[in-house]
Amino acid sequence: MKSTLYITIAFIFIWGCKSTPKTTTTSLYTITPLEQATMANEFSRYIDSLEVVRLEVTPESFITHIKKILLSKNKEIIVLNSTGILVFDHNGKFIRKIGNRGRGPEEYMALRDICLSNDYQYLLALDYTNQIITYNLQDGKFIKRTIPEMDNLDERYLDFVEICPSGNNGFFLFCCNPPNISDFRQDFYCLIEFDKEGRFINKYLQRIDFIFPTHIITQSYKNEYIIRPLQGDNICYKIVDNKPEPFVTIDFKDKYIPQYYVHPKPGEGFPIQEYMHTNYYKLPIYIHNTSEYFYFGCCAPKAQETYFIFSLKEHKGLRWQSDPNEEDVFLFKAADSTFFYGVYNDYKDYSHQEQQMMKNTLKKYILEKTNISLINGEQNPAIIKIKFKI
Numbered sequence: 001m002k003s004t005l006y007i008t009i010a011f012i013f014i015w016g017c018k019s020t021p022k023t024t025t026t027s028l029y030t031i032t033p034l035e036q037a038t039m040a041n042e043f044s045r046y047i048d049s050l051e052v053v054r055l056e057v058t059p060e061s062f063i064t065h066i067k068k069i070l071l072s073k074n075k076e077i078i079v080l081n082s083t084g085i086l087v088f089d090h091n092g093k094f095i096r097k098i099g100n101r102g103r104g105p106e107e108y109m110a111l112r113d114i115c116l117s118n119d120y121q122y123l124l125a126l127d128y129t130n131q132i133i134t135y136n137l138q139d140g141k142f143i144k145r146t147i148p149e150m151d152n153l154d155e156r157y158l159d160f161v162e163i164c165p166s167g168n169n170g171f172f173l174f175c176c177n178p179p180n181i182s183d184f185r186q187d188f189y190c191l192i193e194f195d196k197e198g199r200f201i202n203k204y205l206q207r208i209d210f211i212f213p214t215h216i217i218t219q220s221y222k223n224e225y226i227i228r229p230l231q232g233d234n235i236c237y238k239i240v241d242n243k244p245e246p247f248v249t250i251d252f253k254d255k256y257i258p259q260y261y262v263h264p265k266p267g268e269g270f271p272i273q274e275y276m277h278t279n280y281y282k283l284p285i286y287i288h289n290t291s292e293y294f295y296f297g298c299c300a301p302k303a304q305e306t307y308f309i310f311s312l313k314e315h316k317g318l319r320w321q322s323d324p325n326e327e328d329v330f331l332f333k334a335a336d337s338t339f340f341y342g343v344y345n346d347y348k349d350y351s352h353q354e355q356q357m358m359k360n361t362l363k364k365y366i367l368e369k370t371n372i373s374l375i376n377g378e379q380n381p382a383i384i385k386i387k388f389k390i
Contacts, residue, residue, distance in 0.1 A: 026246060027236075029248045029294075031248060031315070032253065033310075036315055037310065038319070039318075040361055040362075042361060043365040047386060049387045050386045052370050053090070053383040053384075054092045055094070055380040056093050056380070057094075061097070063086065063380045064081060066081060066333065066343050066381060068333065069383075070334065071341070073223075075336055077334075077341070080113070084099065084100070084111070085097065085123070086098075096140045097140065098135050099133065099142070106145075107133075108127045109128055111125050112127065112163075114126070115165055116219070118169075120223060121137060121138070122134050131148075148192075148194050148200075150200075156179060156180075157178075161174055162174040164225035165239075170194055171194055173194065174192075174227075175190055176211040177210060187206055188206065189207070190206075190207055190230070191203065193242070193243075205230065209260065215285050219288075220288070220335070221337045224239060226288075226289070229284045232259045235247075236250065236296075250296065252281040255301075256280060257281065261278060261280070277303045281299070284297075288332050288340060289335060290338055292311060293388050295332050303324075304322075305324075306321050307319065307362075309388055317390060318388075323358060323360045326363070328346035329360070330342050339385040343383065344383070345374070
């Protein structure tokens with residue numbers, strides 16, 4: 001995935017080669033994307049409706065890069081920007097900023113991830129220091145700072161990257177790999193549960209292979225949380241009753257990259273480009289779902305970005321590819337019960353001829369239907385809400 005994944009995982013390096021036996025797990029749904037998904041050459045028959053939400057620009061709400069989007073119970077749009085947390089109403093009007101960057105007791109240094117408590121009352125922010133800062137979602141006021149107790153974890157758990165809620169206002173933290181990422185001699189569990197005071201409760205999801213530390217956890221439409229398939233596995237999990245339960249198996253069969261297929265050369269980092277350009281499907285990512293449909297992207301053979309929408313009940317779906325020459329790729333980053341929320345952040349004005357030549361058929365459809373432009377005074381990315389019909 002040239003334009004999105006290379007940048008995100010460019011800091012990743014060497015992994016190991018010792019395999020851990022994989023246990024057999026049964027998921028709620030199984031999809032075979034290459035058999036069940038039709039290539040979408042045009043989208044007019046597959047889209048029920050779409051809406052454009054322009055995120056208001058103010059001195060406090062200027063967006064540089066959207067890292068994550070959450071939706072509140074009232075469908076407020078909560079943006080984890082590269083500089084902080086911004087809240088917009090469902091029409092895109094800026095409401096408030098949550099928290100501030102700094103070294104004070106109510107501030108954060110640099111945010112890794114955010115989530116909402118199960119009851120939608122609180123926003124939990126994971127700082128790069130591994131501390132969790134809790135804010136009241138309704139007014140943005142600081143509630144508390146929690147430092148996870150690490151007495152029941154060894155020294156390898158140094159770098160938590162994502163967060164989601166557990167019961168009784170506790171939380172899960174995700175740690176992708178130990179510092180020595182090539183060490184598979186010791187068991188390493190990636191998902192760690194803490195109570196609301198930060199005390200250790202349990203650990204889940206044993207590491208099978210090296211894990212790319214990007215876009216691990218996403219919010220489902222009912223404020224449930226989904227964990228994407230990890231390297232060495234093809235199952236995506238959902239947090240149910242305070243533990244990860246198998247949700248969807250994404251089965252590319254013999255086209256899925258085998259474990260440890262790409263090995264680093266001695267003294268060099270992880271060969272990212274070699275991995276992406278292998279003749280396999282790999283790295284299912286960007287997972288979101290509405291009440292009817294399930295969406296994900298992946299890196300197809302030769303690093304071709306490919307995206308899928310599935311009806312899990314009807315066992316059928318669509319797939320489409322991005323244009324490798326496009327710098328700004330249209331990605332879904334949230335979903336409610338009906339709509340997927342995509343981020344449109346392309347600041348180029350396309351002529352009609354340029355639109356017709358686009359290979360990303362979904363982006364071309366959006367331009368044809370909305371004539372959207374971010375140049376004429378619109379400085380923030382726009383949210384495109386899409387309701388599918390398959």
